[in-house]
Amino acid sequence: MDSVAPLPSSPRLIVDLDAVRSNYRLMAERSGKAKTGAAIKADAYGLGLERIAPVLAREGCTSFFCAHLSEAVAARSALDYDAEIFVLSGVSYGEAPLLRQKHLTPVLNTHEQILLWREAGGDDPAALHIDTGINRLGLDWHNFAPAMAEGLNLSLVMSHFACASDPAHALNTKQLERFTTIRNAFPNVRASLANSAGILHGAETHFDLTRPGIALYGGAPLDTGGPSLTPVARIEAPVLQVRHLRKNQNIGYGASFTAPRDMTIATAAIGYADGVPVAASNCWFGRIEGQKTPLLGRVSMDLCVFDVGHLPSPPQPGDMLSLLGQDLEVLASLSDTLSYELLTRLGPRFVREYKGRSA
Amino acid sequence: MDSVAPLPSSPRLIVDLDAVRSNYRLMAERSGKAKTGAAIKADAYGLGLERIAPVLAREGCTSFFCAHLSEAVAARSALDYDAEIFVLSGVSYGEAPLLRQKHLTPVLNTHEQILLWREAGGDDPAALHIDTGINRLGLDWHNFAPAMAEGLNLSLVMSHFACASDPAHALNTKQLERFTTIRNAFPNVRASLANSAGILHGAETHFDLTRPGIALYGGAPLDTGGPSLTPVARIEAPVLQVRHLRKNQNIGYGASFTAPRDMTIATAAIGYADGVPVAASNCWFGRIEGQKTPLLGRVSMDLCVFDVGHLPSPPQPGDMLSLLGQDLEVLASLSDTLSYELLTRLGPRFVREYKGRSA
Numbered sequence: 001m002d003s004v005a006p007l008p009s010s011p012r013l014i015v016d017l018d019a020v021r022s023n024y025r026l027m028a029e030r031s032g033k034a035k036t037g038a039a040i041k042a043d044a045y046g047l048g049l050e051r052i053a054p055v056l057a058r059e060g061c062t063s064f065f066c067a068h069l070s071e072a073v074a075a076r077s078a079l080d081y082d083a084e085i086f087v088l089s090g091v092s093y094g095e096a097p098l099l100r101q102k103h104l105t106p107v108l109n110t111h112e113q114i115l116l117w118r119e120a121g122g123d124d125p126a127a128l129h130i131d132t133g134i135n136r137l138g139l140d141w142h143n144f145a146p147a148m149a150e151g152l153n154l155s156l157v158m159s160h161f162a163c164a165s166d167p168a169h170a171l172n173t174k175q176l177e178r179f180t181t182i183r184n185a186f187p188n189v190r191a192s193l194a195n196s197a198g199i200l201h202g203a204e205t206h207f208d209l210t211r212p213g214i215a216l217y218g219g220a221p222l223d224t225g226g227p228s229l230t231p232v233a234r235i236e237a238p239v240l241q242v243r244h245l246r247k248n249q250n251i252g253y254g255a256s257f258t259a260p261r262d263m264t265i266a267t268a269a270i271g272y273a274d275g276v277p278v279a280a281s282n283c284w285f286g287r288i289e290g291q292k293t294p295l296l297g298r299v300s301m302d303l304c305v306f307d308v309g310h311l312p313s314p315p316q317p318g319d320m321l322s323l324l325g326q327d328l329e330v331l332a333s334l335s336d337t338l339s340y341e342l343l344t345r346l347g348p349r350f351v352r353e354y355k356g357r358s359a
Numbered sequence: 360m361d362s363v364a365p366l367p368s369s370p371r372l373i374v375d376l377d378a379v380r381s382n383y384r385l386m387a388e389r390s391g392k393a394k395t396g397a398a399i400k401a402d403a404y405g406l407g408l409e410r411i412a413p414v415l416a417r418e419g420c421t422s423f424f425c426a427h428l429s430e431a432v433a434a435r436s437a438l439d440y441d442a443e444i445f446v447l448s449g450v451s452y453g454e455a456p457l458l459r460q461k462h463l464t465p466v467l468n469t470h471e472q473i474l475l476w477r478e479a480g481g482d483d484p485a486a487l488h489i490d491t492g493i494n495r496l497g498l499d500w501h502n503f504a505p506a507m508a509e510g511l512n513l514s515l516v517m518s519h520f521a522c523a524s525d526p527a528h529a530l531n532t533k534q535l536e537r538f539t540t541i542r543n544a545f546p547n548v549r550a551s552l553a554n555s556a557g558i559l560h561g562a563e564t565h566f567d568l569t570r571p572g573i574a575l576y577g578g579a580p581l582d583t584g585g586p587s588l589t590p591v592a593r594i595e596a597p598v599l600q601v602r603h604l605r606k607n608q609n610i611g612y613g614a615s616f617t618a619p620r621d622m623t624i625a626t627a628a629i630g631y632a633d634g635v636p637v638a639a640s641n642c643w644f645g646r647i648e649g650q651k652t653p654l655l656g657r658v659s660m661d662l663c664v665f666d667v668g669h670l671p672s673p674p675q676p677g678d679m680l681s682l683l684g685q686d687l688e689v690l691a692s693l694s695d696t697l698s699y700e701l702l703t704r705l706g707p708r709f710v711r712e713y714k715g716r717s718a
Contacts, residue, residue: 134609135611302448
């Protein structure tokens with residue numbers, strides 16, 4: 001672990017680089033003959049692009065996907081010049097010079113973006129994004145004609161599944177058919193369709209390049225879970241106070257919890273400003289030395305209260321309470337959200353510690 | 360507005376410093392004879408402590424409240440040496456030297472923290488936090504004896520309401536009574552109880568110092584709203600694509616929206632990584648030139664889709680779609696959360712622009 005001397009009262013976010021490495025290897029294995037890229041948008045799903053991208057590169061990843069140009073510029077600083085970095089939002093007016101200067105590949109999503117890239121000189125590689133049914137961003141498959149891409153130096157034709165987390169969803173087959181038809185019009189261009197979930201659907205979705213994201217960061221790609229991934233992110237929150245609560249006393253804002261009996265509670269320095277959702281109120285749990293400690297009352301901006309009365313020995317101020325880790329998916333489900341959202345909303349107040357081998 | 364040249368594809372967060380100023384003045388007016396402090400924890404509720412704290416100081420605020428020591432150190436850099444900066448989490452083992460060096464005031468919450476501060480020399484000012492019924496952090500009023508504070512140089516005795524957003528809640532009166540009894544044991548020490556909501560309860564909760572937070576940032580302190588505050592934070596998200604959707608087509612992950620008719624939709628560069636909750640799916644709205652545009656489908660990490668078919672003229676790629684602003688409380692309510700959470704989870708990807716007069 002890197003040497004850092006965090007203040008004892010600050011929450012920490014511990015990111016396991018070896019776990020990222022192991023998850024990438026699993027996705028690469030499942031990607032079969034296809035090359036395996038990596039989605040590192042949103043600061044590598046909130047966990048630190050600067051530290052994670054080089055680890056993936058070291059594992060053999062050569063294709064990286066960012067959302068915005070600003071992210072791609074940061075990725076270029078973290079990666080060698082020959083790493084291929086795609087900008088999923090494409091190109092906006094005035095952005096072409098910076099894209100070219102930094103050797104970044106825009107993913108062209110619209111007719112306007114194709115025109116912008118062509119007008120900017122357009123000899124540099126670009127990707128073409130066909131929307132085959134998510135109806136979010138990309139050239140509509142229904143109106144698409146290969147002639148639209150004339151004059152572009154295409155390095156990739158891609159699309160994105162809407163319902164890959166449910167392999168039985170009828171839209172998957174439709175999207176695969178539509179994409180296959182379109183990619184066949186570009187026989188000399190690489191094709192990419194599968195995100196983490198799509199990779200698990202099997203070889204016919206893999207094409208030339210896969211683009212895992214959530215699986216790299218330890219989140220389950222399928223609604224039903226999927227292969228066993230290694231947890232990547234764990235929060236450690238310092239306990240500030242341990243105290244007794246009398247029967248019928250309330251906890252927190254809105255007095256949303258009432259003690260059914262005398263209890264022992266611990267208050268930890270972690271709150272919704274750090275990424276524990278308000279929706280986790282009265283339903284999440286943390287862990288102290290592996291034992292579950294239920295979260296009581298409403299999550300505050302900087303504090304959460306936990307039930308610790310059942311532990312063999314009560315914690316002391318300064319002890320650490322863990323969140324996320326192996327419980328990521330269960331906690332996401334308890335607060336009615338996605339592991340994706342929990343990771344990307346981890347706040348700026350953490351001391352971030354990276355364990356495992358750096359690149 | 361500060362001169363910045365954001366990339367056209369990046370979302371922007373626009374923070375109105377004049378609005379903060381105006382909201383502070385309103386809270387100061389409502390605080391009557393009491394001095395008016397400011398909660399600037401969690402990076403001034405996600406909006407930028409470095410820019411906001413000096414504006415508040417210029418308005419006459421001399422008492423600032425941070426959650427952690429790390430935040431208080433940042434606040435000290437932004438404020439003059441004579442500004443009083445409280446650290447609500449108190450003091451942990453090893454932190455006393457930095458607190459003293461930076462002239463920061465720990466809020467002592469536990470017997471252990473009192474001992475730590477005394478052992479560290481303890482002549483410097485400290486605040487005492489009595490928990491009068493929120494049962495979250497602080498010395499339990501039930502067991503409190505003034506002798507516990509012996510040998511401390513107290514600059515403030517404080518407590519915190521659990522249910523101030525509902526002025527009729529019975530716990531408010533109990534907390535006020537308990538706090539009054541305890542503060543009377545410290546006749547020469549300033550007392551503080553009221554947050555934004557508490558300020559609106561009336562003069563008897565004001566004591567010597569009030570501590571508004573959410574009201575400064577434009578959020579409603581009371582469940583029923585409260586006085587008219589000026590919106591402080593507004594998101595501007597660039598439109599990336601405008602397209603037609605055919606009847607019965609779906610939008611987004613999980614295909615959670617199905618078009619009831621042919622529609623015109625706009626995809627904007629904003630997602631849950633930026634702070635639009637997944638819970639906003641199919642229920643929030645944005646605005647284009649003041650007109651409401653309903654959010655359709657599931658919020659993605661980097662993208663949201665909006666219905667724009669009813670606008671007098673459809674937007675173009677590069678046009679800006681607004682979120683939050685005057686709609687902050689309505690949007691919080693639609694996604695079943697608090698304006699506090701929406702503000703503190705605004706992500707790191709924004710270009711932050713400050714308008715209005717700086718300090």
